[in-house]
Amino acid sequence: xxxxxxxxxxxxxxxxxxxxxxxxxxxxxxxxxLEDLHWNRHDIFGVHLAVDEALVNAIAHxxxxxxxxxxxxxxxxxxxxxxxxITDEGSGFDPDALPDPTTPDRLECPSGRGVMxxxxxxxxxxxxxxxxxxxxxKSRSS
Amino acid sequence: xxxxxxxxxxxxxxxxTVVRFRDxxxxxxxxxxxxxxxxxxxxxxxxxxxxxxxxxSVDFLSSAALGKLITLDKKMKAxxxxxxLSNIRPEIYEVFAITKLNRLFDIxxxxxxxxxxx
Numbered sequence: 001x002x003x004x005x006x007x008x009x010x011x012x013x014x015x016x017x018x019x020x021x022x023x024x025x026x027x028x029x030x031x032x033x034l035e036d037l038h039w040n041r042h043d044i045f046g047v048h049l050a051v052d053e054a055l056v057n058a059i060a061h062x063x064x065x066x067x068x069x070x071x072x073x074x075x076x077x078x079x080x081x082x083x084x085x086i087t088d089e090g091s092g093f094d095p096d097a098l099p100d101p102t103t104p105d106r107l108e109c110p111s112g113r114g115v116m117x118x119x120x121x122x123x124x125x126x127x128x129x130x131x132x133x134x135x136x137x138k139s140r141s142s
Numbered sequence: 143x144x145x146x147x148x149x150x151x152x153x154x155x156x157x158x159t160v161v162r163f164r165d166x167x168x169x170x171x172x173x174x175x176x177x178x179x180x181x182x183x184x185x186x187x188x189x190x191x192x193x194x195x196x197x198x199s200v201d202f203l204s205s206a207a208l209g210k211l212i213t214l215d216k217k218m219k220a221x222x223x224x225x226x227l228s229n230i231r232p233e234i235y236e237v238f239a240i241t242k243l244n245r246l247f248d249i250x251x252x253x254x255x256x257x258x259x260x
Contacts, residue, residue, distance in 0.1 A: 045233040102242040110209030
């Protein structure tokens, strides 16, 4: 495991309801930590975008915005890296089966870009279990 | 007639309607739904044929917001209108580039360049 030696200096583990506003408050707390550590604007934007998309996927698609279901949110921050893990109670999905949203026939589809953006802005994105658990990592660029 | 818009500020340069966003983060689902309705109203109810969306106040948008812009573009084309975007900060332009939506939208550097291109 290449990340096992990481010295995490901040961490949180929360179980939150399937409520986007609650998820965003938690994400704002994480982003403030990165700002305090003087991560650059581009890196913070990337974490913001990717984690927001992952939270929306978990809450809206995974849990179907069902208030009785929860999302497990874990975050670790070290001086050079952030790792976020999000788990929902849904039936999961196959990320490799997602169509490419950039092909000419799909370019005008209004949805289906979230996973692509997560992968573009993070250093590592892995879907585990049955697709209902995502690990997002980003290494600090400066 | 001026109809209240919660999420947009409108101005006019010639026959172009310049649209600025009041929210600097286009992210909350309810706001995105309302924003979409307000944008669509510009085309479908007000019949505006030339729209310039000025993103100078926008720091962040989610992929759900992109979906509204794509639907707006379709509606504009269906009504024979023209849509242009300007003043997009580099991180957000990167989102358009990664998703290749920079090929779908006519994105200009600033308002002056966009207005000259109508």
